[in-house]
Amino acid sequence: MFILVNLKAYPCDPIEVATAARDVAEASGVRIAVSPQAADVARVADTGVETWAQHVDPNGHGSHTGSTLAEAVAEAGATGTLINHSEKRQTLADIDGAVRAAERAGLETCVCANNPAQIGAAAALGPDSVAVEPPALIGGDVSVATADPGIVEDAVAAAAAVDDDVDVYCGAGISSGDDVATAGELGATGILLASGVAKADDPRSALEALVEPL
Numbered sequence: 001m002f003i004l005v006n007l008k009a010y011p012c013d014p015i016e017v018a019t020a021a022r023d024v025a026e027a028s029g030v031r032i033a034v035s036p037q038a039a040d041v042a043r044v045a046d047t048g049v050e051t052w053a054q055h056v057d058p059n060g061h062g063s064h065t066g067s068t069l070a071e072a073v074a075e076a077g078a079t080g081t082l083i084n085h086s087e088k089r090q091t092l093a094d095i096d097g098a099v100r101a102a103e104r105a106g107l108e109t110c111v112c113a114n115n116p117a118q119i120g121a122a123a124a125l126g127p128d129s130v131a132v133e134p135p136a137l138i139g140g141d142v143s144v145a146t147a148d149p150g151i152v153e154d155a156v157a158a159a160a161a162v163d164d165d166v167d168v169y170c171g172a173g174i175s176s177g178d179d180v181a182t183a184g185e186l187g188a189t190g191i192l193l194a195s196g197v198a199k200a201d202d203p204r205s206a207l208e209a210l211v212e213p214l
């Protein structure tokens, strides 16, 4: 399983989380990445942890004030990017453009979606992975894998019907190793989580608990 820790705009110490994630990944052999604010990408990447951007815009270099350039986050050390997170929705055309921009910059891509129908549409754009995250469960205490296992299974089927090569992740409310294991049993090959680590009193212990059953 791939574990992607999205720090969103939470007031955590990104270096504390990044260092813990790097150490837990090394000790467990589980692939773990951290996705900080764009301004923190370089110093998070400097810890040695796999680092993802939270968003990139479809544009390349040019007159695009305020944009997050795929080339810039790649230059800062990111190796992947989320696109169309539930809290950073884009139009279909911009999602397509962002996937292409990320590819040009050599970034791995994960397009987020609310439900299986959107997962199918996202998979058709040819990203490396898609992630189903029901908005109502994001930031809550109940894992998507427990609250709505059918949405994970249906997302896996929707992606496979379009393109077998696109990995399917899931997220929302995931905080324990059991949640991660259950997501895997439903067919997900990775999870996205945020509050379970970014808001934990001890992010290192939270990460150790996540990988424990893997």
Ligand SMILES: O=C(CO)COP(=O)(O)O
Residues within 6 Å of the ligand: 006, 085, 133, 137, 138, 139, 140, 171, 172, 173, 174, 192, 193, 194, 195, 196
């Ligand atoms: O949005 C998410 C990850 O991208 C999920 O957030 P929570 O883990 O806080 O539910």
